[in-house]
Amino acid sequence: MNIYIGYDIGAISVNRVIINSTSSCSGQIVDVMPYSRHYGEPVKLILKDIEEILKKGRFQKISGIAFTGSGGKNLAGLLGASFINEIEAIITAIKFLYPHVNTVIEIGGQDSKFIDLAGGDYAMNELCAAGTGSFLDQQASRFNMRIEEFCELALRSENPSTIAGRCSVFAKSDMIHLQQEGASDADIALGLCYAMARSFKSGIVKGKKFQPPIIFCGGVSFNKAMIRAFEDMLSEKLIIPQHQASIGAIGAALNLVFRGEEMNFDLNQVSAKLSNFLKNFKYQRETFRSLVIEKSKLPARNYEKYNFNIMKTNGKKVEAYIGIDVGSISTNVVA
Numbered sequence: 001m002n003i004y005i006g007y008d009i010g011a012i013s014v015n016r017v018i019i020n021s022t023s024s025c026s027g028q029i030v031d032v033m034p035y036s037r038h039y040g041e042p043v044k045l046i047l048k049d050i051e052e053i054l055k056k057g058r059f060q061k062i063s064g065i066a067f068t069g070s071g072g073k074n075l076a077g078l079l080g081a082s083f084i085n086e087i088e089a090i091i092t093a094i095k096f097l098y099p100h101v102n103t104v105i106e107i108g109g110q111d112s113k114f115i116d117l118a119g120g121d122y123a124m125n126e127l128c129a130a131g132t133g134s135f136l137d138q139q140a141s142r143f144n145m146r147i148e149e150f151c152e153l154a155l156r157s158e159n160p161s162t163i164a165g166r167c168s169v170f171a172k173s174d175m176i177h178l179q180q181e182g183a184s185d186a187d188i189a190l191g192l193c194y195a196m197a198r199s200f201k202s203g204i205v206k207g208k209k210f211q212p213p214i215i216f217c218g219g220v221s222f223n224k225a226m227i228r229a230f231e232d233m234l235s236e237k238l239i240i241p242q243h244q245a246s247i248g249a250i251g252a253a254l255n256l257v258f259r260g261e262e263m264n265f266d267l268n269q270v271s272a273k274l275s276n277f278l279k280n281f282k283y284q285r286e287t288f289r290s291l292v293i294e295k296s297k298l299p300a301r302n303y304e305k306y307n308f309n310i311m312k313t314n315g316k317k318v319e320a321y322i323g324i325d326v327g328s329i330s331t332n333v334v335a
Contacts (some may be wrong), residue, residue: 001020001021002020002021002062002063002064002257002262003018003019003020003021003030003059003062003063004018004019004020004021004027004062004063004064004065004066004253004254004256004257005017005018005019005062005064005065005066005253006019006065006066006067006068006089006248006249006250006251006252006253006254006256007046007065007066007067007068007069007072007075007249007252008067008068008069008072008086008089008246008248008249008252009038009042009046009067009068009069009070009071009072009075010069010070010071010108010109010110010111010219010248011070011071011108011109011110011111011134012037012038012108012109012110012133012134012219013035013036013037013038013108013109013219013245014033014036014038014042014045014046014049015032015033015035015036015245015246015248015249016032016033016046016049016246016249017029017031017032017033017243017246017249017250017253018030018031018032018053018059018253019250019253019254019257021063021257026257027096027253027254027257029243029250031058032243032246033049033246035219035222035245035246042071042075043075043274043277043278043281044278046075046274047271047274047275047278050267050270050271050274051271053267054267054268054271059267060266060267060268061264061265061266061267062264062265062267063256063261063262063263063264063265064081064082064253064256064261064262064263064265065079065081065082065263065265065270066081066082066083066084066252066253066255066256067081067082067083067084067252068083068084068085068086068089068248068249068251068252069086069248070086070110070111072084072252078273078274078277079265079270079273079274080263081263081265082252082255082256082261082263084251084252084255086111086113086248087113087115087122087124088251088255089247089248089249089250089251089252089255090104090106090113090115090217090247090248090251091104091115091117091251092251092254092255092258093247093248093250093251093254094115094117094215094247094251095117096250096251096254097241097250098213098215098239098241100213101117101213101214101215101239102116102117102118102211102212102213102214103115103116103117103118103210103211103212103213103214103215104117104214104215104217105200105210105214105215105216105217105218105221105230105238106216106217106218106247106248107132107133107200107216107218107219107220107221107226108132108133108218108219108220109132109133109134109137109219110132110133110134111124111125111132112124112125112132112200112204113125113204113218114200114204114205114208116208116209116211118211119208119211121208123204123205123206123208124204125203125204132220133147133218133219133220135168135171135196136150136192136193136196136220136223136226138168139168139171139175139189139192142172142175143185143189147223150189151222151223151224151225153185153186153189154186154189154190154192154193154225155190155224155225155228156186157184157186157187157189157190157191159187160187160190160191160193160194160229161174161178161183161187161188161190161191162174162191162195163175163178163188163191163192163194163195164195166199166202166203169328171192171195172328172329173328175188175192176328176329178191180331189225190225190228190229193223193225193226193228193229194229194232194233196226196229197226197229197230197233198233201233210234210236212236213239214234214236214238214239215238215239215240215241216230216238216239216240216244217240217241217244217245217247218244218245218247219245221240221244221245222244222245227240320335321335322334322335
């Protein structure tokens with residue numbers, strides 16, 4: 001029996017699976033690490049995970065380790081492990097676990113992917129994080145909520161608001177105007193989920209067909225309000241896989257299985273390399289030059305005749321001019 005470990009290091013989370021295999025065409029998932037946010041320090045989280053595996057005493061010598069995800073390449077180089085492209089990893093896992101699926105929607109912290117398995121095509125988002133999990137996290141923070149609470153709030157809505165989902169700035173402006181008009185928080189929250197689904201369809205899929213069966217995976221697939229939005233928009237029932245956040249990690253490990261690779265890793269040595277890396281690691285600080293404020297000359301006008309001091313009216317009515325500044329996040333009024 002050969003043991004393989006797959007890690008998917010995303011912008012927000014680390015996911016890990018352990019797979020055992022008796023041949024180059026079989027694999028069985030024996031352990032899955034719960035969805036874990038790394039808060040910018042994935043190496044610490046992986047070291048802790050390796051130490052937990054060793055502590056349990058189940059595995060010490062393994063046949064291979066594979067990494068995928070936006071943060072996987074550097075760690076693969078550090079440990080001499082394999083790096084698997086994200087698209088390749090997802091396709092490998094879906095074809096092995098769900099061979100009848102034709103379309104994949106995968107949305108993580110900063111990446112969104114559309115994979116047409118039937119047509120052999122795929123598309124991804126650009127550098128902007130709009131339309132990803134970070135977009136929803138940002139909107140949830142504006143409600144002073146955790147993302148789980150935001151999801152529960154959205155599910156209470158029966159009439160989602162119309163909001164621009166293409167850009168976070170436009171979405172914020174729409175939210176402010178809707179709040180000023182008296183829209184409920186639940187309608188705004190669900191409206192953001194619908195906006196994100198529409199943005200995915202128009203900005204990433206761009207006219208391609210969602211051929212059923214359709215599977216929805218990645219961290220955002222935990223959000224039931226997003227599932228509702230996609231199912232309503234596509235008029236199709238989505239498949240939510242069992243290990244929905246770990247599909248990339250599963251595919252990374254399965255790639256090693258199918259290749260028949262046996263590199264014989266000792267997890268004690270892996271742990272030592274990660275510990276040594278953290279001991280010698282130093283954050284590189286990038287700073288800008290000190291800000292220099294230069295005096296600006298305003299056009300010469302006769303402002304002296306106006307008195308802009310705060311006036312005490314003592315409760316009496318006075319004649320006044322009112323100025324109103326309605327911005328994207330605040331409204332200011334001066335008399």
